[in-house]
Amino acid sequence: MTITSYNHITMPSFMYGTAWKKEATTQLVLQAVEAGFTAIDTANQLVHYDEARVGEALQALANQGISRGRFFLQTKFTPLDGQDHRLPYDAKADLTTQVNQSFGSSLEHLHTDYLDSYVLHGPYSRRGLGPEDWEVWAAMEALYESGKTKMIGISNVTAEQLALLCARAKHIPMVVQNRCYAAFGWDREVLEICRTHRIVYQGFSLLTANRGVFLQPEIQAMAEKYHTGLAQIIFRFAMQVGMLPITGTTNQQHMKDDLACERFTLVPEDVSLIESIGM
Secondary structure, eight states: OEEEOTTSOEEESSEEEOTTOGGGHHHHHHHHHHHTOOEEEOOSOTTTOOHHHHHHHHHHHHHTTOOGGGOEEEEEEOOGGGOOSOOSSOTTSOHHHHHHHHHHHHHHHHTOSOBSEEEESSOSOSSSOOHHHHHHHHHHHHHHHHTSBSOEEEESOOHHHHHHHHHHOSSOOSEEEEEOOGGGTTTHHHHHHHHHHTOEEEEEOTTGGGHHHHTOHHHHHHHHHTTSOHHHHHHHHHHHTTEEEEEOOOOHHHHHHHHGGGGOOOOHHHHHHHHHTTO
């Protein structure tokens, strides 16, 4: 299964996330690919990710005859306040230069000459969008216009901020990646903006942010009804409401199980029930 953004770029409907994998990153990416994943998410931020180790996995796959073109690669530009001392850019440089330096570093890490998606890891402003956000977004728009990345997007964004980007940006985001909580309506306001503008919504922490959902007897009954696991019920729900789910499992059998959620469909009543949990 695939999903397509408003600029007609198609991507796999499920993505493997590499946050917090550290030195295990290379092996886990190889396992994810073996399980069937072709979309990989990372970031040029050593606090939570190891982008270079993703590149090591891609290089190993290339040596096996599996070319870079088989994969959808997404990475992120992380502002200074999300980094530690191991920076992929000159902290004293202007923001446009920082974006370009980080982007170039990502290409080197991933052994590629283009990206499928380049994402701002999070706005500089907590509310609204400030001058820093607009400068960084303009730099990312320039990378998109140059053809060096097929898509640009933003993560950890509020509905207010996304609405501003959609109203004022030269190129509105093609991708939004947010942590998604059942208790907050499954990020309904942001998801609705994405639906309106045909922006691909990527949901992360769908499991870890919603542990209480698994305790609900209704969810356990659904797992029995559809002969699947609790996690797969949540991932399938996410797909049916218009999300592209991201999984970060380190268990290869769980990777295969997660991909198998594309093989069944929740009835509308079950989708509505999950939407209402935690509200």
